[in-house]
Structures are given as structure tokens and as C-alpha cells.
Amino acid sequence: MQAGMAAGGPANHGSNRPDLRRVACNPDYWYPLAQSRKLKRNKTLEVAFAGEPIVLVRTDSNKVFALEDRCAHRQFPLSKGLVCGEQIQCGYHAWRYDATGAITTIPYMVTGVRPPRHVRAYPCREAYGLVFVFPGDPALAEQTAFPELPWFESQDYKVMSFERDIACHYTFMHENLMDMNHQFLHRRLMGRVKPRLLSHGKGDGWVEAQFRFGDGGGKKHRGANWLTIGGSDDETNFEIMTIRTEYPYQTLKIAGIKTGSVPSLALWAAYVPTDRHERRSRSFGILLVKKPRMAFLLTLIWPVLRHFTESVFAEDRMAVEAEQRAYETQGGDWNQEIFPVTIELRDLLLARGIKPVDGDVRYTSTAP
Numbered sequence: 001m002q003a004g005m006a007a008g009g010p011a012n013h014g015s016n017r018p019d020l021r022r023v024a025c026n027p028d029y030w031y032p033l034a035q036s037r038k039l040k041r042n043k044t045l046e047v048a049f050a051g052e053p054i055v056l057v058r059t060d061s062n063k064v065f066a067l068e069d070r071c072a073h074r075q076f077p078l079s080k081g082l083v084c085g086e087q088i089q090c091g092y093h094a095w096r097y098d099a100t101g102a103i104t105t106i107p108y109m110v111t112g113v114r115p116p117r118h119v120r121a122y123p124c125r126e127a128y129g130l131v132f133v134f135p136g137d138p139a140l141a142e143q144t145a146f147p148e149l150p151w152f153e154s155q156d157y158k159v160m161s162f163e164r165d166i167a168c169h170y171t172f173m174h175e176n177l178m179d180m181n182h183q184f185l186h187r188r189l190m191g192r193v194k195p196r197l198l199s200h201g202k203g204d205g206w207v208e209a210q211f212r213f214g215d216g217g218g219k220k221h222r223g224a225n226w227l228t229i230g231g232s233d234d235e236t237n238f239e240i241m242t243i244r245t246e247y248p249y250q251t252l253k254i255a256g257i258k259t260g261s262v263p264s265l266a267l268w269a270a271y272v273p274t275d276r277h278e279r280r281s282r283s284f285g286i287l288l289v290k291k292p293r294m295a296f297l298l299t300l301i302w303p304v305l306r307h308f309t310e311s312v313f314a315e316d317r318m319a320v321e322a323e324q325r326a327y328e329t330q331g332g333d334w335n336q337e338i339f340p341v342t343i344e345l346r347d348l349l350l351a352r353g354i355k356p357v358d359g360d361v362r363y364t365s366t367a368p
């Protein structure tokens, strides 16, 4: 045994339990692959899902479609091509494709040659300022629930969007947010807040936990105070934080015990693997903050809130990337998890994800 390793070995050692960090994200869901504002009219955008290159196209009429980012001719990335009206033209030999991936024009097509196969088209939808793609079986796209953000359209909320790349498996992101016992990591920003698990539950495809924060003193960032993170010891008036993974998405809500179901803050997040081995993720977040009676106050403090959320995220990123590095160094998952909510969450991520298959290079290579 190496020095420093706990007795007993990796979490999945000696059992038939798959290694969660090798469980692939299930592609049969809708995933955000880009912020809408990054996909300009008559332009392309190169994105990826678990190593599959995908090109997003915004046409002249503002329609968005998604194709495999490889020309059928010589696999040249279509993202390097030109948008021509409602079609995309490969930048190499000028073959053209429509939104279904069918080849519409080959400028030098010779008679008697069998037309080549089309490229793969992905179901694609735009919502909440994000471009969503269904990377799995397209036959399942229509019947698969599209994420719902109930307060997104409400004038009562102000919206902050995030997109960040993180060098870790997507499961670390779910576990980080769900386990509020990690507030010690944020002690410089949050003060010494004391999280307390009030309740937790699980069901078909979801795990949820509710926390209350006691105020343990210490100096808090102004953003934490504004967002009412940090708690109150008043037994008649305190905030409850609800965190939920409803596979594959995650939400966080803060609502006062008195205001009930109307949150003062609501976060929706998705973690999308970008590389083939799923050791990198692109995290998309939408944060909704309830406007106070004097809404201009929120506008005034908005840069402070953004700085606060960026600072919190930087600490979380540091932690989850360190977890991924430890996983690589130790050659397995040596975590000794004791928090029941995290254990339930791990079971959910395992049940809904795609298990590693022996001999599948996707899970056995250590190359990035």
C-alpha cells in the first residue's frame, strides 16, 4: 500500500461496482453546448459532447442547427466552413449541407458517381439563452423532458449566465454542489457559516437535500450577505437551501421559511463532458436573483454579485480539479464518503450514466 492511502483501497476495489469516474454521461438527454450569444448569425461554432465534434450553425434566417463536425468527404471540420443562407458549405472542396445533414451540392459532381452519405444531424433547440443539443438516439429526443426553468421569464428576477471549463469528471461537479458541508472551503467569502442538513430524499432520477445555514460569525463578502447566504439564528425567519440533482441537471434554490415556494435565488446548472474520456467538463449555469422592491439596488450591486459568484466558483474549481488529479495519481477513486446524500447521489449518477465496458478504449486509455 502506498503511504497515505487508506486501508481498504479504492471505493470500488474488490467489488463489481463500476468506477463512477469512468461512468459516461448519458447522451439521451438535452444538453446545453453553447451560449446563444456566442453563435452569431451566418456563423458556425465548434463545440463537443464527450469527444464528439459538433458544429452549431446559425443561419441567415436565425435558425440554429447542429451537425457532426466532420465533412463526409474528407472529415474536414465543417465549423471551418461558410454559412450560405440556410446551409453550410465545407471550407475545403465546397460541398454543401442542409440542416438535416444531407448533401445538397457538390460543385464538381460527376455523373454516374453514387452520391455520398450525409453527415449526422443532432436534434437542436434554443432556450434560456442556450443552444441545446440531444447527442444520443435522435428517436428519443421528442419524448425526453426538456429542462424547465420556471422563473426564467418572470420580470421579478434578474438573470446571470455562466459558462466555464473545468478539468474534472462531471460527477465531481454534482457532488461538490450537493454536499454543502464544504462551506469551510469558502470561509473567506462566506464567513464561518454552519450548514445543517434538514432533510433529504430520492426518487426516480432525482436526489434532493435541504439545508439550513446557521451564522457562525466571521466576516462575509457583501455578495453573500445580499444573497442571504450565511443564515440566521431566528427560529421564525430563516432561509432554506434546496439542492436537487434531477439527472442530468442540478438546481439550487434559496427560499425563506415564510415566503415558501418563491425563491430569492434559483440556480440551474448542467455539466457537459467535452473530451472523449470525460475528464473535462463545460459547466453552464443560469442564476436567477429575485429583484427587491427597489429593483435598481440589484442593478447597482450586480457587479459585486458576479464577482462573489466567480470567487466562489474559483474555489470550487480548485477543489474538484484537485479531486480529479488525485484520482489520476492514485489510479482510482479512493474517496471515503460518509455523507448519506452524496452516497445517494453517487448511486443515481451510476444508475443513469453509461457504465464502462471492458476493452472499450474510451474508458481504458489515460490519454486526455
Ligand code: FES
Pocket: 071, 072, 073, 074, 075, 076, 090, 091, 092, 093, 094, 095
Ligand atoms: S473535405 Fe469537405 S468538401 Fe472536401
Ligand SMILES: [Fe+2]
Pocket: 176, 177, 182, 186, 312, 316
Ligand atoms: Fe462550493
